Structure formats: structure tokens, C-alpha cells
Amino acid sequence: MNGIARARKRLCLEWTAVALGATALCLSVLSFAVPAARSVSAAFAAPAGTIAPVGDSVGNSVGNSVGDSAAMLLRILASLKFTVSQALLSSALAVAIGLPAGFFVARREFPGRRALLAASGVPLCVPPMIVTLAFVLFYGRQGTLNSFLMGAFGLKNPPITFLYSFAGIVIAHGFYNFPVVLRTVSQVWERLPREEEEAATLLGAGPFRVFRTVTLPRLSGAILSSAVLVFLYCFFSFIIVMTFGGIGGTSLEVELYRAARSSLDFRMAGAIAIAETVPALLIVVLYSRLGRRLSADTEGTRPPRPRLAPHGFTERLALAGYLAFILAFFAGPLLSILVRSFVVPSGAFTSIRGHSLGLGQWMLLLSRSNFAPAVVNTVRVAVPVALISTLAAVAYALAEDAFRDAFPRERSPLALRVAPLAPLAVSSVALGFGWGLLAPRGNAFFLVLAQSAMAWPFAWTQVRSSLDRIPQSVRDAASLASSSRLDAAFRVRLPLASRGIVSAAAFSFAISAGDASLPLVLSMGKFENLPLLLFRLAGSYRFSEACACTVVLALICGVVFFAMDSGGKAEGEHV
């Protein structure tokens, strides 16, 4: 009797969870689709309608003559080529840096491992404006690295000058985004079955051959899905590209910004939004075709393997070298922000480039009456966002699986496979523009919706890649042993994917916590959160305080990632 009651209770809980998941999914999808459609429909708005293209009479010298627009088109095409190539190289670099990190984090135990994993969430919440500042503080002409090299070798000119170039964009993007690869890949890597690698080794394959022929194919799904996230992120990158990308260059994102935000030519903005989304969607389609083919034979999951201490001199050397590399290129710029937050701008002392160090800016920030509300609001919005987008991601992934089970022979329709990444194929300027049209006076509720739509593709990638690890045999066994398919999902598949789910929540939290653009677009009146505060501080000469604010934001996200990782691991271990 007791057993039946428990089963009934369980079923009830499960169905509640399904309902919640479905609601979250609907919310996330609608919060993307409606504003996107609204911003695109502006492109077709009748000129005499409610929205007149104000810009025609002002800034829009562009359309004055046919010759001008042809030149404009050529420039836009050139910029599209530039955008695609920088995004491709940036994601390649992110993979190149993220893969070794994924290996060490998944397979080796070393001091600083947990810290590296937690810190890897930080870039998601650091606004791009601060990222450019971080890279300049570290690599800039007067930056830490150049000052050091000039002092050490008695040079007159800064030796490192790559920053304001194509290479500068790629390096900033690569280092800013490698954590996405690291997190996605390592959670798959630590669960790869050991037998095959051991078999290959017994057959005489060297470690690199084992990696190339056995491990890499199994990781390819995770690598590809994280790379496509990075690609889309870089494709729509705006501030980093403008600051480092050489002068006078244009990009669709800049033109879109200009049309939507300064010449107020809403039709033009809609047209550019479409022009930008098409190539991005093509990439997503390409990815989903490739991803399907690759993931077919890459499933397989095990409880996490015990992590070994690095063995052998070469490996220790490689690990030390890699950590030094990460410290220099990734932690260096981030730490520069920490140092900058202690800089008290003053002419009186000269300890750090004519400034002195002190707690002054921190005291100012902490004593601001809106600081505590900003922290509270950041968390209050980020937590529901994390919850909604993770629920949506899990619901979508399970629905995909159900579809596969129902039609095992058919490939799932393209639309189903592309849908979860579609929100990333639309520029945030365009989405914000759509939201601005829909909700002229937003509130925190709209903000949560808008950010969930933005975050759930990241969440889905995390959930999907860990669900894909589960072999068909395990799923079949689970279905046989459970009373229902639903039960099998809740008892077996979701616990096996716990790392990915936890990671999804952490990702979404960080994305929401670091976003200043949607709160601004939604004109939320008195609302204050950390990214907004940061944006306002930097917009009014208060850079050290803005950096202090970034540090607070980074700490919050770091702690969330740390806590989530601990939670995920505990859950994963008793599976």
C-alpha cells in the first residue's frame, strides 16, 4: 500500500515538473519569438503608419543616391566577410585553449582545479566594455605586460602591439569565450568510458593516437556545440570589435545600432536585422547537420572517473605551462580589473602609472545607497532566469528525446533542431529593439522573460550534451525497469545528466547577472542592478568604481559556479 501511495505521489510530482517545464519552455520561446517578430515587422511597416522612418530626413545620407547605396552594400558585404572570419577564428582559438583545459579539469587533480572551474564562469557576467578595458590594462601600450617588458629589457617602445588589430579581436574573443568550451567539454570528458582508450593503448597506440582516434570523436559533439555558441557570440560582438577592430570599419551590428538607436530609421533597422540573422541561422543549420552526424556514435557515459594526479615529467610540465599560460592570458586581464578597482585617481602619489592605490573607490561603492538594492535585484532577477531557462532547456531536450523514441527511423525536423539556438542567431540590439516596441515601460517581470529567452540556448547546450552521453542501452534498460517513460527520465536520465543541468543553471545565472542592455532597453524606471550600476559608473568618469562593481559581479558569479559545481558533483557521484 505504502508503495502505491509513494508511486502515486511520485507520479504527481513528476507531472507537476513536466507542467512547470512546459510552461518555462513556452515562456522562453515566446519571449524570443514575439520581440524578434516585432522587430522584423518594423522592417515592413508602412511609411505612413505609426512608425515613420525619422532618419530619412536626418542622418540617412546613405540612401541619397544609387551609387552610395551600392558602395554601402559592398562595404556591408566586406564587413560580413570580416565578421564571419573573425568569429570562425575566435571560436577556433577558444576551442584550442578550452580543450587542454577540459582535459586537465576532467581528468587530473591539481591545485587550483576548482578555482579554474569556478573562474571559468566569470567571463559570462563581465560586460564587454569591461573586457576591453581588462585587455587594455594588461596588453595595452602602457599595460602591465608592456611595462614589464620595457622595464626588463630597457625598450623604448612597447613591444606588444597586437591589440588594435584583427589578432587583437580574435585573442580577446578567444580568451573571453574559452570557458564555454572548457565547461561543456570537461563535463563530457570526465564521463567517457575508459575501456576503449585502454584497449587502444593495449593495442599499442600512443597517447596522441588514442586521443585522435578514440577520445576526440567522442568529444566532437560537445566541442562543436560549444564552438557554435562561441561563434554566434563573436558574430554579434560589437564593443570588442569596434574598440580593437581598426578604425573606420563597419559591421552589420554597428549599422543596426545606428539605424535603431541613432538615426531612428526603424525600417532600415528591421532590414539589417534580417540581413544579419540569415547568415547566423545558416551557421546554426550547418552545425545541427554536422552535430547530428557526429553525435550518432559518440554516446557513452560512466560515473565520473577518479581524477589522477598528473603523472610523468612531461605531463607535469605541460600542466604547469598551461596553467602559466592561462594565468598570463586569461587571469591576467581579469586581475587587472581587480587592481584597477583599487586605483585611487590622484596626482599626488605615483605608484601605479601616476595613481595611488587604496580602498577609496571600494568605500564609495559600498556606501552608495543603491549598491545593496543593486546586488539584491541582480540576484532576484538572475535566479528566476536561471530557473526558467534551465527548466525550458530540460523540457526541450526531453521532448526531443521523446520525439526520437517515437520516430526512431526519422531524422527530427530541421526546425526542431535549430529552434534552441535561434535566439542566438538574432542580434541582441534587434531583440532589444523588439522588446522596446512591445514593452515601452518594462518591469522586472519582462526583464526575466527577455533574459530567459537569451539564456536558454546556453542552458540547452549544457543539458543536451550531457543527455547525449547516455547510451541507448542504458535508456532502454531504464525504460524497461520503470513504470513509465516519464519515470525513466526522472529516475535515470536526468540524474545522469545532473552535471549538465547544474551547469545550465549557472550559465543562465551568469548571463542574466551580467546583462545591462535589456534592463536599459526596457526603461525600467527606478530599477537598479549591478550591470546597470556599472554602466552608469563608467559613463560618468567613475572607472575604478565600475571595476569594483565588476569584481562584486564576478565574485557573485564565481560563488554560484563554485556552489553549483559542488552540488552537481555530489549528485553525480552516487549515480
Add this chain to the structure above:
Amino acid sequence: MKARFLRAALIVCFAVVLFGGCAGRESGDDAKALTIYAYDSFVADWGPAPELAKRFEAKTGYRATFVSCGDAAQVLSRATLERARPEGDVLVGIDNNLIAAARAAGVLTPYKPKEAERVVAEEIRLADDWLLTPYDYGYFAIVFDSASKIMPPASLEDLTKPEYAKKLILMDPRTSTPGTGFLAWTVAIYGKDYRSYWQRLKGSILTMAPGWDSGYGLFTSGEAPLVISYTTSPAYHLENEKTDRYKALIFPEGHIAQAEGMGLVKGARHAKAAKAFIDFMLTDEAQSVLPLTQWMYPVSETVTLPDSFSAAPMPTNALTVDSGEVSAAIEPAMSVLAK
């Protein structure tokens, strides 16, 4: 054990946040209230809005709610989108670059404040019909870091010299007001030849930042000794950081002024209160709030400027240029740089 505790703590946090609710609260609408759309830094804690609202209410009994719309262009775009049913009563922050767009959008209606003729000097007026009334103004200038080892340039032409190679931080005129201001400056001085000036200037530009914040951030991080900003920027550093390290350079050929205006929204629901606010903004009571919050000059000349404004040099010559001409110059100047 620790992990479990952390997890439990997180779940509790989730629940608290979720059920704590996150809905915004709108204040009620009544005859004594009005809504003012402004750009973000106007509304910020250290901006003028909080103090202005306090003084305005004390004086007139009207309660002003300031709504931040992002930047000034977004103030206008918000009003344009709401043209059929305006929510805002006053737009604040529309400057000389945006006035043509504001006129074309047809969201404002002229209102001449009572003291307009007396308070607002002729040179800084934005519109003959008082579609917009300026409340403050400033001059764009190159700001120089005196801790660097270079000689300050003495003119726009000096900036093109090889000794200033990669020493100048500009902002993109497509996305930033000071960026447009610098372009306007070159158009005012070089007229039709502005393209060849940009050609000569190209080598001196380190980067064109997307906005003032990132550009000025690079400058104060020591990345380059010259940046486009305002003549009043050194006053900020003197007042808040007690340093005179940063100097605004006065060029004899003259400087471009930026005047920021406010306007009455067409069909405003609280037109009477809105007019009272625009009147109030020209009183010295309101004007005296502006220097230390906006870091701009108040339009009223009877306001005593704070001591730190001694660090803000006054241009000898004010230049003006048609805003249509400036926006027509954006594409050509950019393509000169892109080559």
C-alpha cells in the same frame, strides 16, 4: 556534507526569490504628477534628477518621475514609438545633433518658457520656435594627460603630426555623441576638405571606441595621452579626485558647442506640469544643480560656478555647424578611415 549544505542553501534561495515575487510597482497617476524621459546618466543617483525632483516638488508641488531611456537618441525613439499615446510629458537631453530628428519625428510641440529670452543666450539656442529649450551646454575638446611625456598639440592640424602617431582616442561618430562632436568640429574648420583632414589624421588615431565610457576609460588607464571629451572634464578630476593632471586643450580655431535641450511632448497628458518643469529648469534653483552633476555649463549666467570649474578653460571662439551636414559627413569620413 558541505556540498549538500550548499545545494540546500541554493534551493532555499531559489524558492525565496521565486516566491518573493519580482514584479515592478507603478506609482499612481494624478494631476500633481508628471513623467520626464531622460538619458541614463541624468537619472543616475549622482545625476541631477534626484535633486531636481526634490526642489521642483518643494517649489511647485508637482511630483516628477524621471524615466531613464538609455541614451538621448533612445529618449527620442521611445517618444516616437509612443507618439499615438504619449506616456512621457517632457523629453530631456535632446542635443543639437538630434534636433533635426526630433523635429522630423513630430513628437514635440514648441513651448517658450517664461524666462527664455533673459536666461538663454542667443548663441546656444536650439530652435527659433523653442521646440527645444537648452538647459546646459559644453564644448568638445581634446583632453590631454600631462603625466605623459609628449607636448600637447596646439590645434586640430597639430594632431596629424607624426609625433602623435597612435596617441589619440576618438569615439565612433555612428554610435557616440562626442564622436559626432569631433566630426562636426572637423567639418566646421575644414569645410568641404574634411576628408583630406581625416586622411591625414588617420595615423594618429589609436582607436575609435564605441562610446565615451569605453574611450575615456582607455584614456584614464594611460593607453593614450589624448582623447576627445569636454572642456569641463578636468573640472571633474579636480573636484572628485583632487588632481589637475588632465588638461582640456583650447585650440585657437575654436570649439564646437553641444547644447542639451528639453521639450514639451505633443499631446502630453500633464502639459501644465510639464510647462512648469521647463520653466523651473531655467531658474537658478535648478540651474545650480547642473554643474557638479552634469559637468556642463548651466545656461543661466547668474549661477556661481563651483571652484573646480576653474580647471575648465573657456574656448575663445565658439563654432557651429549644421547638423545635417555633420550626419552627411559620417559615411565619407568613415570610408576614408577604412581604406
